Amino acid sequence: MTTAVETARDTxxxxxxxTFQSRLMVGTGKYRDNETMVRAIEASGAEIVTVAVRRVNLDRTKEEGVLHHLDPKRFFLLANTAGCYSADDAVRYARLGREAGFNDFVKLEVIGDQETLLPDVxxxxxxxxxxxxxxxxxxAYSNEDLITALRLENAGCAAVMPLASPIGSGLGLLNPFSVRTIKRRLSVPVVVDAGVGTASDACVTMEQGVDxxxxxxxxxxxxxxxxxxHAMRLAVDAGRAAFLAGRMPRREVAVPSSPVKGMLD
Amino acid sequence: MNASVDVVVNGEPRAVAPGTLLELLAALGLDPRTVVVEHNRRIVRRPALGEVTVAAGDTIELVHFVGGG
Incomplete structure (x- = not known):
């Protein structure tokens, strides 16, 4: 779906x-069935797919893990530490995820509050x-705070993931200024995580220049x-392409698009 | 026949047959390739599952990947 023009200009x-081709990463939770999940992931074009670590249900041993539906050779499985409310729990889950998985990447979440699911910095x-x-x-899943982001980078994180808005809220990018500032100041990749509600949110988020x-x-x-x-795939590509293209300056007054000369008397 | 061993598996008290973690997985109908085993808070890698014996009072967690964001 990405055009030759966009990819030629992109890093x-x-x-x-x-290195990944798609700048869209997707989760695997909350789908009504596994078939829909797989078709949606395929339509998104995502290569990085997040999964959670949970107990096996012993009463239903036929219950299949998500790996039964996702080919780990085709998708890069990123284990998360969702649901962890302390550093110790998150470390424990990360280690279990590394053992269950196929890489040493982890999407680190340490949650500080049940209502907002905001991070415990x-x-x-x-x-x-x-x-x-x-x-x-x-x-590292983080709030959109520059100082936290800098400290996470300094701690050696491979990427910092500021939120657009709370997990599952669909409120879109609430603080574009902070996300832009984080992107400008960090050297590691900045991936916005959580809060996107629809394609325009994804597009506006990518227009901030995040990775x-x-x-x-x-x-x-x-x-x-x-x-x-599919819409999200297009929106991420469009937002990225618009960022690379460089938007026109904002003006408080109108500037005509048609010539002012040559008007009839 | 040896007496069973009282352990806690995934938070539930269970009386299991004496044996190794590998034998416990088999008894539970679980494929060791699809499960990660934490035995008394320590991860036991697949090749070692047949070498670790389950003892009374052990806490065992059996986890896998599920859908998540």
Missing amino acids: PFTIGGR AGLLEAAKTLVQDGFKVL GILMNTAIAAAQDPVAMA
Whole structure:
């Protein structure tokens, strides 16, 4: 779906030494069935796909894990630490995920509040330091705060993932200024994670110049998840292309597009 | 026949047959290739599952990947 013009002007999207073609990453949660999930992921064009670590259901041993539906050779599986409310829990889940998975990448979440699911900054930094020392490539889910982002980068994170708005809220990019500032000041990739609600949100987010977007609910909870995944793919490409193209300056007054000369008397 | 061993698996008390973690997985109908085993808070890698014996009072977590964001 990406045109030759866009790709020719773009730089590779590399995280933790791995280069990817798609700047859209997608989650695998909340789909009504596995077939819809797989078709939506295919329609999104995403290569990086997030998964969660949970107990096996012992009463239904026929229950299939998500790996039964996703080919790990085809998709880059990114384990998360969703649901963890302390650094210790997040580190434990990250290690289990590395064992279950196929790489040493982790999407690190340390949540501080049940209602907003906003990150616990202190716990996040503590867990990030531990996991980096342990050899993980840490992609840290963060609030959109520059100082936190700088500290995460300084701790050795492979990417920083500021939120657009709270997880699952669909409120879109609430603070473009902060996300732009984080992108400008960090050297590691900045991937906006959480809060995108529809394609325009994804487009506006990419127009800020960030390296990518991770989303789940916006696709999974759409009325037609496969069609929305396609829309998101286009929106991410369009937003990226517009950023690279460089937008016109904003003006407070109108400037005519048609010549002012040559008007009839 | 040896007496069973009282352990906690995924938060539930269970009486299991004496044996290794690998044998426990088999008894539960789980494929060791699709499950990660944490035994008393320590991850036991697949090749070692047949070498670790389950003892009374052990806490065992069996996890896998599920859908998530």
